Amino acid sequence: xxxxxxxxxxxxxxxxxxxxxxxxxxxxxxxxxxxxxxxxxxxxxxxxxxxxxxxxxxxxxxxxxxxxxxxxxxxxxxxxxxxxxxxxxxxxxxxxxxxxxxxxxxxxxxxxxxxxxxxxxxxxxxxxxxxxxxxxxxxxxxxxxxxxxxxxxxxxxxxxxxxxxxxxxxxxxxxxxxxxxxxxxxxxxxxxxxxxxxxxxxxxxxxxxxxxxxxxxxxxxxxxxxxxxxxxxxxxxxxxxxxxxxxxxxxxxxxxxxxxxxxxxxxxxxxx
Amino acid sequence: xxxxxxxxxxxxxxxxxxxxxxxxxxxxxxxxxxxxxxxxxxxxxxxxxxxxxxxxxxxxxxxxxxxxxxxxxxxxxxxxxxxxxxxxxxxxxxxxxxxxxxxxxxxxxxxxxxxxxxxxxxxxxxxxxxxxxxxxxxxxxxxxxxxxxxxxxxxxxxxxxxxxxxxxxxxxxxxxxxxxxxxx
Numbered sequence: 001x002x003x004x005x006x007x008x009x010x011x012x013x014x015x016x017x018x019x020x021x022x023x024x025x026x027x028x029x030x031x032x033x034x035x036x037x038x039x040x041x042x043x044x045x046x047x048x049x050x051x052x053x054x055x056x057x058x059x060x061x062x063x064x065x066x067x068x069x070x071x072x073x074x075x076x077x078x079x080x081x082x083x084x085x086x087x088x089x090x091x092x093x094x095x096x097x098x099x100x101x102x103x104x105x106x107x108x109x110x111x112x113x114x115x116x117x118x119x120x121x122x123x124x125x126x127x128x129x130x131x132x133x134x135x136x137x138x139x140x141x142x143x144x145x146x147x148x149x150x151x152x153x154x155x156x157x158x159x160x161x162x163x164x165x166x167x168x169x170x171x172x173x174x175x176x177x178x179x180x181x182x183x184x185x186x187x188x189x190x191x192x193x194x195x196x197x198x199x200x201x202x203x204x205x206x207x208x209x210x211x212x213x214x215x216x217x218x219x220x221x222x223x224x225x226x227x228x229x230x231x232x233x234x235x236x237x238x239x240x241x242x243x244x245x246x247x248x249x250x251x252x253x254x255x256x257x258x259x260x261x262x263x264x265x266x267x268x269x270x271x272x
Numbered sequence: 273x274x275x276x277x278x279x280x281x282x283x284x285x286x287x288x289x290x291x292x293x294x295x296x297x298x299x300x301x302x303x304x305x306x307x308x309x310x311x312x313x314x315x316x317x318x319x320x321x322x323x324x325x326x327x328x329x330x331x332x333x334x335x336x337x338x339x340x341x342x343x344x345x346x347x348x349x350x351x352x353x354x355x356x357x358x359x360x361x362x363x364x365x366x367x368x369x370x371x372x373x374x375x376x377x378x379x380x381x382x383x384x385x386x387x388x389x390x391x392x393x394x395x396x397x398x399x400x401x402x403x404x405x406x407x408x409x410x411x412x413x414x415x416x417x418x419x420x421x422x423x424x425x426x427x428x429x430x431x432x433x434x435x436x437x438x439x440x441x442x443x444x445x446x447x448x449x450x451x452x453x454x455x456x
Contacts, residue, residue, distance in 0.1 A: 007434060007437065007438060007441075008406070010383070010387060011387070011402060011406045011437075012406045012407075014384060014387045014388070014391070015306050015402070015403060015406050015407040016407070017384075018302065018305050018306055019301060019302065019305050019311060019314075020298055020299075020301065020302040021298045021301060022297040022298055022300065022301040022315070022318055023315065026297070026301075026315050026318065026319055027290075027293060027294055027297055029319055030290075030293050030297075030319050030322045030323060030326075031286075031290050031293070033319070033323050034286055034289060034290070034322075034323065034326045035286065037323060037326060037327060038327075039282075039284060039326065039327055039328075039329060039330055040327050040328055040330065040331070154428065155422070155424075155425055156395075156397060156425060156428065156429060157397070157421065157425075158351065158397060159395065159397070169328070171348050171351075172348070172419075172420055172421060173420050199424045199428075200424075241420050241421075247331075
């Protein structure tokens with residue numbers, strides 16, 4: 001038997017040992033807590049797996065009729081309707097403007113995702129990696145405590161070599177990560193190419209500039225970028241799991257670019 | 273397997289969810305304990321996971337995938353418990369127990385203790401991959417789906433975890449041999 005198989009066998013035996021029952025009191029505790037906890041209301045999915053063209057058309061038509069009615073109420077009558085006398089004390093947040101006008105065609109499918117990405121209202125500055133960026137409201141940050149020393153970026157959520165900015169619910173299914181390292185003897189082009197050729201890279205890339213630093217970004221929907229400046233290479237990645245496409249739909253390439261636009265690189269402040 | 277109960281629970285039926293919890297809780301406890309190596313932390317992680325599952329249940333689209341979905345929530349609850357313990361134990365020096373070297377009758381116990389120590393030195397993310405693969409017997413693509421990480425990351429964690437385990441076990445073996453030489 002090889003050493004490899006021996007370790008596998010030992011591991012299997014080792015993991016076989018241990019408790020396999022949750023105490024009764026714990027079940028009761030869960031029951032008590034669920035009694036006091038409501039279920040989160042989940043809106044969607046907008047696009048049902050079995051949605052056919054007729055149903056799609058019906059929903060789109062209904063949405064357009066509702067939109068037309070609400071629009072007429074808001075803007076059609078100067079003296080009446082919902083928009084006639086807005087209360088100044090009602091401090092509702094501004095409604096985001098639609099980014100695209102839907103074409104009222106029979107084949108149009110709803111492209112809007114059920115949940116919009118939260119605004120980039122928080123700012124994160126990495127003491128380890130010499131980078132700052134804005135990230136979404138409500139997300140949590142875990143700062144790097146160790147330098148990134150692997151030749152290419154190892155994507156292991158939560159490990160200390162990178163900064164992790166994650167959605168509080170989806171955590172390792174939706175996060176931003178940034179890290180940097182000296183490029184050493186490599187040229188900027190070599191370093192960037194090596195990152196993009198790694199497991200975490202993108203098969204198709206295009207030139208990118210982040211805060212004046214040049215490099216590559218993934219083409220189409222590959223949300224990773226590698227840039228260099230002053231002898232330092234930066235890895236910036238948006239990870240979205242494919243397991244819950246509705247939840248991560250707003251976090252697309254355009255959104256990734258909006259995050260990149262907030263980035264400030266400060267290689268002199270990086271700690272190695 | 274639990275589809276009918278899941279559908280009832282999604283409509284807010286707490287009795288149905290209680291039944292689901294009782295059907296799946298033991299398996300969750302077994303997984304959590306093996307990842308965290310601590311009964312109380314595992315208990316807390318399972319309770320947290322079940323509560324989260326209740327809260328988020330309406331987001332589950334395929335009732336047949338309830339248990340894998342719950343296991344993903346559980347895995348993240350384990351990560352959270354491990355972080356919580358790390359915060360509490362920061363600055364506390366952990367005294368390692370020296371392995372007891374005796375006759376061959378104790379060899380298996382000794383090996384098991386060595387493996388326990390080596391396993392605890394792994395990151396909680398690495399342990400989760402090992403538990404899903406070696407304890408539940410899931411193939412790596414299913415481990416990736418269940419934990420919610422790319423297959424490449426699962427393979428990477430598996431590789432690094434086993435390399436670290438081997439290194440720890442080798443170091444313990446060298447240490448053991450050296451101390452036996454000193455005693456002889």
